[in-house]
Amino acid sequence: MRGSAIAKIGTMSLNFKFAIVSDPHITLPHTLWDSPHRFHLGEVSIPALEKILAHLSNLDLDFLLLPGDLTQHGEPDNHRWLAQRLSQLPYPAYVIPGNHDIPVETANGTSIGMADFPTYYPASGYDNPRQLYYTHPLLPGVRLIGLNSNQFDAQGDQIGWVDDAQLRWLEQVLQEFRHERLLVMIHHNVLEHLPGQANSAIGRRYMLGNAPALLNLLRAAGVQLIFTGHLHIQDIAYSQGIYDITTGSLVSYPHPYRVLHFQTDRQGNQWLQIESSRVEAVPGWEQLQTTSREHLGARSQPFMLQLLTQPPLNLPLTAATPLVPDLRYFWAEIAKGDPLFQFPHFPDPVRRYFESFSAISRDGTPTLIDNATSLLLTPTPISEKIRTTPQQVIGRLNDKI
Numbered sequence: 001m002r003g004s005a006i007a008k009i010g011t012m013s014l015n016f017k018f019a020i021v022s023d024p025h026i027t028l029p030h031t032l033w034d035s036p037h038r039f040h041l042g043e044v045s046i047p048a049l050e051k052i053l054a055h056l057s058n059l060d061l062d063f064l065l066l067p068g069d070l071t072q073h074g075e076p077d078n079h080r081w082l083a084q085r086l087s088q089l090p091y092p093a094y095v096i097p098g099n100h101d102i103p104v105e106t107a108n109g110t111s112i113g114m115a116d117f118p119t120y121y122p123a124s125g126y127d128n129p130r131q132l133y134y135t136h137p138l139l140p141g142v143r144l145i146g147l148n149s150n151q152f153d154a155q156g157d158q159i160g161w162v163d164d165a166q167l168r169w170l171e172q173v174l175q176e177f178r179h180e181r182l183l184v185m186i187h188h189n190v191l192e193h194l195p196g197q198a199n200s201a202i203g204r205r206y207m208l209g210n211a212p213a214l215l216n217l218l219r220a221a222g223v224q225l226i227f228t229g230h231l232h233i234q235d236i237a238y239s240q241g242i243y244d245i246t247t248g249s250l251v252s253y254p255h256p257y258r259v260l261h262f263q264t265d266r267q268g269n270q271w272l273q274i275e276s277s278r279v280e281a282v283p284g285w286e287q288l289q290t291t292s293r294e295h296l297g298a299r300s301q302p303f304m305l306q307l308l309t310q311p312p313l314n315l316p317l318t319a320a321t322p323l324v325p326d327l328r329y330f331w332a333e334i335a336k337g338d339p340l341f342q343f344p345h346f347p348d349p350v351r352r353y354f355e356s357f358s359a360i361s362r363d364g365t366p367t368l369i370d371n372a373t374s375l376l377l378t379p380t381p382i383s384e385k386i387r388t389t390p391q392q393v394i395g396r397l398n399d400k401i
Helices: 042-056 076-087 114-120 164-176 211-220 288-298 301-309 317-327 330-336 348-355 390-400
Strands: 004-008 011-020 063-066 093-095 134-139 142-146 150-152 158-160 181-185 225-228 235-239 242-246 256-264 270-278 373-377
Touching (some): 042 076, 076 114
Parallel strands (some): 063 093
Antiparallel strands (some): 011 256, 134 142, 256 270, 270 373
16 A cells, blocks of 8 residues: 555554655757756756656555656756656656746746646646645645746846745645645755855755745745756755755766655654665666766866865865865765765865765764655754664664654
């Protein structure tokens, strides 16, 4: 039997399984951008998705989440292909727009506009074709809230922002369904996944500009789980009772996806067990992991130079340039999750900065939770995250179920 929500006296025992495929950037062959500088391997998007769906077909899932950047760059043909493919699945799939899905405010012949997006996905959450956000029941006692974080400023540039009308709608939804387990999906990151991300010129464009306003509403309603994309990395962030679980891109190294199992143990505690997998190969790309890592590393130099020459390091170009070769795979390690870095030959401030991206707790212990872990979802907010090793957490979970 698929996921169940069994009513008990005064409580509800929830047990369901779902998957996340993020930033698939679906690219039909005739739409492929053939640029030597592109980061995305759009040509593997469809075969990689098919490989994942074949695996998921054996798992008795309750639903699938796709947190945005569904298409290469908002092409109508790519949206149509994905919508049709999702409609063929034996379980429901829910989507939200990413910045690549609605890159222009009004359709221009190459890409769809904001108002067009819901019309492509009526079976994937968008019951209202005039609204870019929605709420949908997943199971008895479990509800999804799909938010739109894509807006355009006065200059016509894309920004990550949840508009006031949407926030007012969300406040009403949170109140109306306050007794259900609420899952929130939004494209832009709501919590920091990188050190100093919100204050970094490079990192903050992946974050929601008005994240504090959204977080205040969600915390007040007891929401604990947010699912994001956009950053193309495997990471789980936590702050004051809320987890932001971001999933890497299907078309970027290491081509990951997640399978999550929500369980209630005999004591009534609720857990979210997370496992991650990777697409190792597709036809024509038999060494996908190696090829993709090299593809990312070969394009990393400008990005690494920015990290070295911009705040907080502010190195002169003459000092930064010799360090770049040693950072060739830095972003690839970040992308795969649970990174552990050592740069003993770097100058001390530079070494400390880059090693701060490691998955290390305050006491110096590796905390490898980004790809496989189990999260205990407490009924009241936690004041401070204590990162626990997957072995410790899963051991406790297995003892209780």
